[in-house]
Amino acid sequence: MNFRFAVLGEAADRLVEQLEAIGEQFTVVRRCAELRELVAACQSGLAGVALLSEHTAELNSALLERLAACHSRVVVLTDDEAETQRLNSLGARVFSLGSDALKIIQGLESDSVDADGAVTEPAAQFLAIQDAKDDAASNKLLGEAEKKKHPKNVDSSQIIAIWGPIGSPGRTMLATNMAAEFAALGLEVLLIDADSYGASVAATLGILDESAGIARAVRLADQGSLDPEGLWQIAPELVFRGGRFRVLSGLTRPDRWPELRAMALQQLFTLSRQLLPVTIIDCGFSLETDEELSFDSYVPRRNAATLAALRSADQIIAVGAADSIGVPRLIRGLTELANICPGQEPLVVLNKVRRGAAGRSPEQALQQAWLRFGPQFSIKAFLPAETALLDRMLLSGELLIEAGPDSALRKKLQTFVSALAQRNSQTAVSSTTAKNG
Ligand SMILES: Nc1ncnc2c1ncn2[C@@H]1O[C@H](COP(=O)(O)OP(=O)(O)OP(=O)(O)O)[C@@H](O)[C@H]1O
Ligand SMILES: [Mg+2]
Incomplete structure (x- = not known):
């Protein structure tokens, strides 16, 4: 299985370097300067996975919906707790900045994906994640x-x-x-x-x-x-x-x-x-x-x-x-x-x-x-x-x-x-x- 990444941010860059070193099934197809470019790389079918460690605050449910519609998965790297909670509630996969590449691969490989690392049933799967996360998030939101x-x-x-x-x-x-x-x-x-x-x-x-x-x-x-x-x-x-x-x-x-x-x-x-x-x-x-x-x-x-x-x-x-x-x-x-x-x-x-x-x-x-x-x-x-x-x-x-x-x-x-x-x-x-x- 191949994973074609579009990446945004230094930490994301470092992580894909590690991934590329692990095997040639992990390739970077686009290094992006802004979120719009990252989304475009996925929408054009070039990349199957959007990996980002910067501009995460701009990632809202509208963009996640676009990425889901074009069968892309989204992996976000951040150490900010509030941001992690927000992105989790929107259904994105969030890992800490120093996460081990192997841990991220495990996460990616557990999805049902096609040859480019894109999810095969994007909307349904994404929404299922979303639902589960929503429940968890709402439970959290519902304080005592x-x-x-x-x-x-x-x-x-x-x-x-x-x-x-x-x-x-x-x-x-x-x-x-x-x-x-x-x-x-x-x-x-x-x-x-x-x-x-x-x-x-x-x-x-x-x-x-x-x-x-x-x-x-x-x-x-x-x-x-x-x-x-x-x-x-x-x-x-x-x-x-x-x-x-x-x-x-x-x-x-x-x-x-x-x-x-x-x-x-x-x-x-x-x-x-x-x-x-x-x-x-x-x-x-x-x-x-x-x-x-x-x-x-x-x-x-x-x-x-x-x-x-x-x-x-x-x-x-x-x-x-x-x-x-x-x-x-x-x-x-x-x-x-x-x-x-x-x-x-x-x-x-x-x-x-x-x-x-x-x-x-x-x-x-x-x-x-x-x-x-x-x-x-x-x-x-x-x-x-x-x-x-x-x-x-x-x-x-x-x-x-x-x-x-x-x-x-x-x-x-x-x-x-x-x-x-x-x-x-x-x-x-x-x-x-x-x-x-
Ligand atoms: N049982 C009823 N007897 C008489 N008039 C009714 C009855 N039910 C609805 N109406 C009337 O029919 C009209 C349309 O009703 P309503 O607005 O509930 O329909 P709708 O399916 O929501 O339509 P829309 O396509 O505008 O959304 C309204 O004028 C309403 O008062
Ligand atoms: Mg009506």
């Missing part, structure tokens, strides 16, 4: 004081992604009102607007928001400084009649979508899972991943936020409009979804159920159509159309629990959320029992 402030059973924490196909089937209505129902059950909730096409959580909730909390979270993650305090600051609490939940608002303009990058968002989701029992993510509609296939190097991805949310989710809710356009769209979308999240069985919700669009017994008619054309799994909830109530809510920024606590729509949603919460706590109990027994 934080744990006391936010006591929760980690086993029972859930990331719930609300997805649905194009055509405004009711993703945001479901996300906002599910957040309220979970909160009303006494659970701490963070609602994240990750729709990169038409963020609308803030507008739906009547919050005046110019801050694009999600973009601020990404920036903090880039700097390696996304911690509980930072998250609480950018995700303020919304207090409603019946409880409170935190909201991380979405992009203020859809053309800001390149700011939403998968790796930084994954850090956000991991931290949220560490801190809160329930995280609800309002996703965009599009599941297209073409860009990922057509470029070998890093490009911003329009659907990165939705795809990252779906891949991080413990539970996906797939919502479709209950009419002759919405249902076929949902069925086609579920096939795409299965490719993105194999093995995940989404909970299907049909929304805006009404006689005018589905016949005199709409639930029965929809059920029959689903049995004939739909996938194996069943519809978990039918939510009635209540246009006047929803219009009123949009005007006042109220939630269902406030504006229509006794409405049929709210009752159905409440039952759906209670069942989810119960299922969740049962899973937590059984996984704890399994662990203990």
Whole structure:
């Protein structure tokens, strides 16, 4: 196996000299003066490993994401403890300046790599490292004081992604009102607007928001400084009649979508899972991943936020409009979804159920159509159309629990959320029992 290094910094230089002396499988292909050059050497395919001991402070999650996208591994040499912690939390391999070359080789050889020393499954592997490091880092970040402030059973924490196909089937209505129902059950909730096409959580909730909390979270993650305090600051609490939940608002303009990058968002989701029992993510509609296939190097991805949310989710809710356009769209979308999240069985919700669009017994008619054309799994909830109530809510920024606590729509949603919460706590109990027994 050959390792082709791009190096930056004196200590890195000295180390590769040692490596070159060990064998000709270790070669330096580029000595770089700045970080940009190092990244370019990897992006062009020249180098498989980026080794650096200087300019490490400039290494943020955006650059690491680029390096992961072009299958490169990153090895950083530093003796600075804070920098080590920051870089570890971003998923880079960090060794001390005087590290033995053999130790570094062992680290490199334990990866699954191709002939140039580049990782064969870069993004997946990098993200797996990232996930594990995130957990470790967040655990560290969660000092005793934080744990006391936010006591929760980690086993029972859930990331719930609300997805649905194009055509405004009711993703945001479901996300906002599910957040309220979970909160009303006494659970701490963070609602994240990750729709990169038409963020609308803030507008739906009547919050005046110019801050694009999600973009601020990404920036903090880039700097390696996304911690509980930072998250609480950018995700303020919304207090409603019946409880409170935190909201991380979405992009203020859809053309800001390149700011939403998968790796930084994954850090956000991991931290949220560490801190809160329930995280609800309002996703965009599009599941297209073409860009990922057509470029070998890093490009911003329009659907990165939705795809990252779906891949991080413990539970996906797939919502479709209950009419002759919405249902076929949902069925086609579920096939795409299965490719993105194999093995995940989404909970299907049909929304805006009404006689005018589905016949005199709409639930029965929809059920029959689903049995004939739909996938194996069943519809978990039918939510009635209540246009006047929803219009009123949009005007006042109220939630269902406030504006229509006794409405049929709210009752159905409440039952759906209670069942989810119960299922969740049962899973937590059984996984704890399994662990203990
Ligand atoms: N059960 C319902 N009955 C009546 N109207 C509804 C219902 N659910 C949602 N709506 C209305 O449908 C519209 C779209 O809902 P929502 O914004 O939740 O959809 P979305 O899937 O998030 O759409 P977008 O593509 O804009 O993100 C809104 O005006 C909302 O008030
Ligand atoms: Mg929406």
